[in-house]
Amino acid sequence: MAETYRLYRQGLFSLALSITGCAQLAEDAVQTAFECLCRSEASPNGSVVSYVFAAVRNAATDVVRSNRRATKVRESIFNEAAHNKESLTTPVDGLLVRERDQLLRVAIDGLDDGDREVIVMKIYGELTFDEIGTVLGQPGKTVGTRYRRALSKLEEKLRGQL
Amino acid sequence: MTNLNTSESDIAPSNIELALKQLSLREPSKALDSKVAACFKEVRVEDLVGVPTAGWNRRSFGKAWKLVSLVAAVCLLLGVVVGRLSVPVGTVDHVAAMENGSASISAEDKPSRAGGGFGEAGSGQNPVINVNDIPEVVLREHFPAPAVAMFCALGTGANSGNSYDRCLACHQGLSDAKAEFRRLHSSMLNSEVCTTCHVSARDKPVNVFTDEVSIRPWQTSDSPTG
Numbered sequence: 001m002a003e004t005y006r007l008y009r010q011g012l013f014s015l016a017l018s019i020t021g022c023a024q025l026a027e028d029a030v031q032t033a034f035e036c037l038c039r040s041e042a043s044p045n046g047s048v049v050s051y052v053f054a055a056v057r058n059a060a061t062d063v064v065r066s067n068r069r070a071t072k073v074r075e076s077i078f079n080e081a082a083h084n085k086e087s088l089t090t091p092v093d094g095l096l097v098r099e100r101d102q103l104l105r106v107a108i109d110g111l112d113d114g115d116r117e118v119i120v121m122k123i124y125g126e127l128t129f130d131e132i133g134t135v136l137g138q139p140g141k142t143v144g145t146r147y148r149r150a151l152s153k154l155e156e157k158l159r160g161q162l
Numbered sequence: 163m164t165n166l167n168t169s170e171s172d173i174a175p176s177n178i179e180l181a182l183k184q185l186s187l188r189e190p191s192k193a194l195d196s197k198v199a200a201c202f203k204e205v206r207v208e209d210l211v212g213v214p215t216a217g218w219n220r221r222s223f224g225k226a227w228k229l230v231s232l233v234a235a236v237c238l239l240l241g242v243v244v245g246r247l248s249v250p251v252g253t254v255d256h257v258a259a260m261e262n263g264s265a266s267i268s269a270e271d272k273p274s275r276a277g278g279g280f281g282e283a284g285s286g287q288n289p290v291i292n293v294n295d296i297p298e299v300v301l302r303e304h305f306p307a308p309a310v311a312m313f314c315a316l317g318t319g320a321n322s323g324n325s326y327d328r329c330l331a332c333h334q335g336l337s338d339a340k341a342e343f344r345r346l347h348s349s350m351l352n353s354e355v356c357t358t359c360h361v362s363a364r365d366k367p368v369n370v371f372t373d374e375v376s377i378r379p380w381q382t383s384d385s386p387t388g
Contacts, residue, residue, distance in 0.1 A: 026190075101186075
């Protein structure tokens with residue numbers, strides 16, 4: 001369990017943040033999930049990774065329900081201040097990359113909750129479709145279809161802008 | 163448009179996927195790492211102590227068991243005290259107590275006293291005397307009346323059953339016999355009064371079971387009680 005957290009801490013936190021819309025609540029959700037996992041005597045039937053992600057997702061959902069009024073302004077899962085400086089060769093490239101990232105963030109944050117969760121778990125959690133399906137309680141193929149449909153939505157939103 | 167029916171391994175990462183992967187994500191704080199690590203440490207400690215649920219059950223069971231034991235002990239003590247104070251008359255325990263001399267009223271004496279016996283007539287208290295335990299000298303010193311009067315006054319005897327019935331065995335000539343006899347003897351608890359009717363000499367021992375006892379003829383108006 002500790003090893004799972006060490007390997008997937010970024011994906012788990014991003015998933016919780018995409019659900020709660022608040023960094024502090026996301027950390028609370030992750031902490032609550034691991035407290036429950038540590039105290040629980042039940043062992044996962046399948047993938048431990050899916051089990052942990054499902055626990056974090058449920059905890060984040062509970063946090064949102066109990067703090068519905070507190071989360072008025074959603075925080076992005078992306079770090080707006082950071083830039084991938086390695087890819088920046090010229091100031092113009094920097095401006096283009098910064099503009100592109102901003103467009104992507106807005107597009108991702110504009111997705112509905114289900115699609116955004118799938119995107120986060122797939123890209124930033126690096127889970128397989130079957131593992132995501134286990135988390136969401138859906139078949140892996142269904143998750144794959146949702147993922148690709150979400151990408152299509154993003155492409156449509158960003159068409160002509162990137 | 164992307165083919166939605168392709169499998170996970172079939173498709174190459176699209177441009178948008180590559181772009182999304184290049185985005186910088188907000189990272190969890192070190193405090194979260196510490197908190198999660200603390201969760202694992204707690205588990206290790208609890209594993210050594212025992213399962214938390216089992217511990218809670220053990221503690222609650224202990225409290226419940228103490229409470230039940232306390233209530234049971236209190237009930238036991240109450241039962242002993244109440245049982246000791248309320249032994250019904252006529253039970254085995256009561257008969258045993260009579261044999262030990264700790265009680266003086268027999269079950270057979272109860273009805274006669276209730277019907278106007280010695281205890282009801284003026285004294286207001288039950289006699290606690292066992293005649294067999296008192297030496298004859300002491301009896302004569304404290305009870306100068308004839309033995310028959312004394313026995314009648316005490317209402318007890320060595321082998322007495324119903325003392326009234328035994329007295330009536332001798333006093334057959336009385337007109338109103340039993341009722342009047344009871345009334346008079348109930349109100350004459352003073353042994354001096356007994357000599358009014360009973361003429362036996364004080365210094366003459368009388369065996370109430372064998373000797374004939376002469377009784378003065380008396381009138382109702384001449385009776386000591388008026």
